[in-house]
Amino acid sequence: MSGNDEAPLTAREASHLFADWKSAPALVLAVSGGPDSLALMWLAARWRKALKRGPALSVVTIDHGLRPEAAREARAVKQFARSLDLPHRTLRWTGDKPASGLPAAAREARYRLLARAASAAGAGYIMTAHTRDDQAETVLMRLSRGSGIAGLAAMARETERQGLMLVRPLLDVPKQRLVATLARAGVEFAIDPSNSDPRFTRPRLRELMPLLAAEGCDSRNLARFAARAARADAALELLVDGAEQFLALQSGGHSLLGYDATAFCALAAEIRIRLLLRVLGRVGREGIPELGKAEALDRAIQTAAAAVFPARRQIKLKQTLAGAVISLTADRLVITPAPPRRGRGGESVSKAPETSSIEGRARRDLSRKSGRMR
């Protein structure tokens, strides 16, 4: 790709960026009406037109019902899509809007609606216009929250989300190049004022970017850092696979026996914590817990394991986390689903499907690509 961060994207560069999805049957383009996603739509339409055979493209805009101008912007996207011969739908978020955590709730609703539109269009892929600048902001946000390596890897080019693939062909492209692409094509675009609303973290961090860039902490270097963190994360996940297989072999395939406590405690802390996250996500009723909670659990296990107890089978630690019960004896670390919590009317409350112990059940998708920050 051109090293010039201000040059419009060429057709050749775009065809390279989209090449991975050339043989997908259908793609949904998520287009808000902002410059990044309008450029995505324009580039994807030009790419598709140049192909003899390729995916059926359709465009979806979500109206979050938060700004009065949103409906007009969605109509403008529809008009532009029509001029490019692309079918377009607008879906509206009609649910209650929370008083706090609005960006996160809007994002949840957006992806839910996009997934619905993709299923209706028979598309297994949703394409967004995340840029290198978005990647850099994500790294900064996660850094500021003390995220782990998986979180610092930020967004991936492809992410699985509820059975659909979320794909980001422009993740290495600076936003300025998209703006330049639109300017050359003579396309006008809307600016969403919430993108610079100082009530939200991301816009406040965006404000800092020029200052940081002057010190070398620019989007290129932050994105490079994310790529390196992703590489380290992938290597660590392989080590966790190996550790898991090793511990399972040591249990002789007895699914209810859990892990050998000494072997578990001898693993490196990072591997133990990742293993706990995996197992809790698989066994527990409440999904993968926060990294900090798994770290605290690991510390408690290590402290309890070091304590001397007279009886080998005596329980050294018993704790619940993420809808799972963790118990430790001198011999074994066992993680089982917690009994279902009782609701107000006495009915049981369960978030995850019934599972029985550490081993012996299908592995759910627990990767960082599930969109959860670590």
Ligand SMILES: Nc1ncnc2c1ncn2[C@@H]1O[C@H](COP(=O)(O)OP(=O)(O)OP(=O)(O)O)[C@@H](O)[C@H]1O
């Ligand atoms: N209203 C919308 N309708 C359709 N697609 C949208 C809408 N808003 C955002 N998108 C898609 O999501 C991409 C990222 O948007 P933005 O950076 O504003 O979202 P975000 O809240 O930071 O979410 P994310 O967690 O996905 O980064 C856009 O480039 C676009 O492809």
